[in-house]
Amino acid sequence: MQYCGDFRTTYEKDIKILQTPFIKVCMALFLAFLLVVPQFLKGEYLWILLQIMIAVIGAVGINILTGFTGQISLGQGAFLGVGAYTSAYVTAKMGLSFWVGVPAAGLVTAMCGMVFGIPSLRLKGLYLAIATLASQFILEWIFVRWEPVTGGSYGITIPRPSIGGYTFGSDLSYYYIVFVVAVVMVLFAVNLMRTKTGRAFMAVRDHYISAEIMGINLYKYRLLSFGISSFYAGVAGALFGHSLKFVTSEQFNIEVSVVYLAMIIIGGLGSIMGSIFGAVFMILLPKILSVFTMFVSADFPSVAKLAIAFEHGIFGLIIVLFLIFEPDGFAHRWKMVKAYWKLYPFSY
Amino acid sequence: MTTQYLMQLVISGLVIGSIYSAVALGFVIIYKATRVVNFAQGELLMVGAYVCYAFLVQMHVPFWAALLLTILFSMILAMSVERLILRPMIGEPIISIIMVTIGLALVFRSIVSAIWGTEILVYEPKLFPQQMVNIGGLPVSLEFVWCFVLSVFLLAVFSVFFKYSKAGVAMRATAFNQQVAQSMGISVKHIFALSWIISAVVSGIGGVLIGNINGINSSLYHFGLKVFPATILGGLDSILGAALGGLIIGILENLSDGVFKAYFDLSGVKEVVPFVFLVIILMIKPYGLFGTKEIERV
Numbered sequence: 001m002q003y004c005g006d007f008r009t010t011y012e013k014d015i016k017i018l019q020t021p022f023i024k025v026c027m028a029l030f031l032a033f034l035l036v037v038p039q040f041l042k043g044e045y046l047w048i049l050l051q052i053m054i055a056v057i058g059a060v061g062i063n064i065l066t067g068f069t070g071q072i073s074l075g076q077g078a079f080l081g082v083g084a085y086t087s088a089y090v091t092a093k094m095g096l097s098f099w100v101g102v103p104a105a106g107l108v109t110a111m112c113g114m115v116f117g118i119p120s121l122r123l124k125g126l127y128l129a130i131a132t133l134a135s136q137f138i139l140e141w142i143f144v145r146w147e148p149v150t151g152g153s154y155g156i157t158i159p160r161p162s163i164g165g166y167t168f169g170s171d172l173s174y175y176y177i178v179f180v181v182a183v184v185m186v187l188f189a190v191n192l193m194r195t196k197t198g199r200a201f202m203a204v205r206d207h208y209i210s211a212e213i214m215g216i217n218l219y220k221y222r223l224l225s226f227g228i229s230s231f232y233a234g235v236a237g238a239l240f241g242h243s244l245k246f247v248t249s250e251q252f253n254i255e256v257s258v259v260y261l262a263m264i265i266i267g268g269l270g271s272i273m274g275s276i277f278g279a280v281f282m283i284l285l286p287k288i289l290s291v292f293t294m295f296v297s298a299d300f301p302s303v304a305k306l307a308i309a310f311e312h313g314i315f316g317l318i319i320v321l322f323l324i325f326e327p328d329g330f331a332h333r334w335k336m337v338k339a340y341w342k343l344y345p346f347s348y
Numbered sequence: 349m350t351t352q353y354l355m356q357l358v359i360s361g362l363v364i365g366s367i368y369s370a371v372a373l374g375f376v377i378i379y380k381a382t383r384v385v386n387f388a389q390g391e392l393l394m395v396g397a398y399v400c401y402a403f404l405v406q407m408h409v410p411f412w413a414a415l416l417l418t419i420l421f422s423m424i425l426a427m428s429v430e431r432l433i434l435r436p437m438i439g440e441p442i443i444s445i446i447m448v449t450i451g452l453a454l455v456f457r458s459i460v461s462a463i464w465g466t467e468i469l470v471y472e473p474k475l476f477p478q479q480m481v482n483i484g485g486l487p488v489s490l491e492f493v494w495c496f497v498l499s500v501f502l503l504a505v506f507s508v509f510f511k512y513s514k515a516g517v518a519m520r521a522t523a524f525n526q527q528v529a530q531s532m533g534i535s536v537k538h539i540f541a542l543s544w545i546i547s548a549v550v551s552g553i554g555g556v557l558i559g560n561i562n563g564i565n566s567s568l569y570h571f572g573l574k575v576f577p578a579t580i581l582g583g584l585d586s587i588l589g590a591a592l593g594g595l596i597i598g599i600l601e602n603l604s605d606g607v608f609k610a611y612f613d614l615s616g617v618k619e620v621v622p623f624v625f626l627v628i629i630l631m632i633k634p635y636g637l638f639g640t641k642e643i644e645r646v
Contacts, residue, residue: 066443072442072443072446074446118631119627119630119631119634122630122631122634123630123634125442126385126442126446126584127580127630127634129385129442129443129446130576130580130626130630131626131627131630133573133576133623134576134577134623134624134626134627134630135627137573137619137620137623138620138623138624138627141616141619141620144616145614145616258450258454261443261447261450262447262451265443265444265447269443310458310459310462311458312454312457312458313454313455313457313458313459313462314458315454316450316451316452316453316454316455316457316458317451317454317455318451319447319448319450319451319454320433320448320451320452320455323437323440323444323447323448323451324433324436324437324448327440327444
């Protein structure tokens with residue numbers, strides 16, 4: 001959208017990430033806020049912020065695949081799991097450091113994602129959704145059964161990262177590692193979408209036949225998208241595993257895949273900003289629901305059991321209502337709000 | 349491993365497979381008419397089983413009345429789901445529709461577990477006699493036979509319905525091309541509602557049958573997941589395919605489970621074999637045995 005007084009004379013100006021000095025200041029303030037605020041957060045609040053950061057990485061990953069390339073994936077949960085188990089194996093069983101484990105997790109998951117992405121060469125839409133659903137169940141089964149590597153149903157205990165003699169034992173110090181990784185990966189994704197590769201992804205999504213006619217190698221870009229997306233999932237999974245210091249198969253079941261898919265749909269498909277909104281919303285939602293349940297059950301103990309059973313139902317209901325009433329997600333709403341204020345009070 | 353053991357596996361596979369067929373049939377009916385991928389199909393089965401339990405055991409209604417009431421309930425449920433949730437979604441991208449049915453599934457599951465809890469509940473009195481009969485020298489429980497016969501009957505009824513009845517032909521026409529169907533005087537809205545109703549009823553009956561054999565608990569919706577291997581194998585929009593696919597998946601998972609247990613000492617293969625099979629089918633024959641091939645020309 002172009003507004004009056006919004007003059008862009010070169011292409012470079014048009015594709016700038018931070019368009020105006022005002023936005024630059026806002027962004028700097030926001031990052032500073034994220035750096036400072038954990039100092040004042042305690043216990044669970046810090047933990048929630050940490051989980052949001054990890055979820056942002058995973059959500060950006062699945063948005064690259066589903067939102068930008070149009071390949072529906074119901075296997076994100078399992079790919080997070082592959083990352084977490086890889087990092088766990090590398091750090092706990094091979095005794096290497098966290099700094100090797102996380103990149104290794106990314107790479108192994110990328111390979112794994114590309115293997116399960118092979119059906120995407122022939123399938124699309126619904127068929128691909130079902131294929132990725134199958135990959136979710138197959139991987140989950142492997143997590144439980146491949147005991148020498150995954151520890152079976154007992155799981156693996158893994159350490160927090162350390163450098164030199166310093167261990168990032170507390171949630172606060174670990175938060176800063178996750179923060180840096182998240183910022184770098186979000187920036188990478190934003191920039192990726194401005195390159196030829198990113199444009200090719202979007203062309204494949206919008207009309208793959210036209211894209212192919214224009215000389216885009218469908219197979220290459222679909223597989224690449226699976227690879228990059230799974231790399232994000234792997235890193236997010238590894239960071240998640242190290243944050244809990246424990247990895248077991250239940251953390252990566254189909255519900256996790258559903259949550260991640262819900263994140264990007266509620267946030268906004270094909271929008272990095274949307275992934276961030278979605279991640280924040282979906283991590284906060286269960287917490288808010290459980291606080292709500294606590295209040296309700298304190299006043300009406302008889303409905304407490306009911307309310308706990310309904311927690312999942314409310315979660316599902318919110319997804320349904322969102323899709324009916326706000327199908328373009330938060331990112332769209334955000335744009336509308338911004339546009340409204342940009343021209344306020346003269347909206348013409 | 350004896351032949352008798354193998355036969356036993358095949359027969360119990362057939363019974364479970366016939367339930368898969370019923371659920372897959374429901375899935376295919378909705379997909380065929382409305383192009384909605386229903387991830388809540390297993391939940392429809394679960395709701396049917398629980399509602400029948402409520403009538404039969406908790407309210408002491410005779411079985412035939414309980415079954416009729418369950419069917420009625422499934423119809424109303426399906427109609428409201430279609431009207432309130434799926435109709436606003438017409439024209440939305442496929443991912444939104446998938447997501448909305450997943451959300452719906454979560455809602456159903458939580459309502460069921462809120463009302464009936466998560467323990468195993470058993471139908472009392474049993475619908476079918478508990479005797480054993482001999483089939484080809486094998487003792488088979490009579491309720492298995494009944495279950496199988498009823499499922500096959502359902503499948504037959506619906507194949508005939510789609511082939512010869514006016515509503516069935518209208519549904520096929522809608523599946524083929526909605527605009528053309530509409531211009532021929534078919535109410536597409538009614539067809540959508542009808543397909544949801546049929547689908548919910550078929551799944552609900554499947555739920556009642558499985559409730560009779562195994563009892564019901566809150567993980568009954570897992571049946572809905574096996575729909576995907578079954579329908580992909582048979583072809584997503586083929587009634588016959590759904591029926592055959594369900595049976596084949598049922599036999600396959602039971603056989604492989606038995607074989608892996610006996611030879612490789614590996615249990616729990618049951619949960620994963622259908623999905624491995626699914627990926628293989630998708631790679632070599634994505635439109636299944638009887639599915640319509642989508643041909644794209646530029």
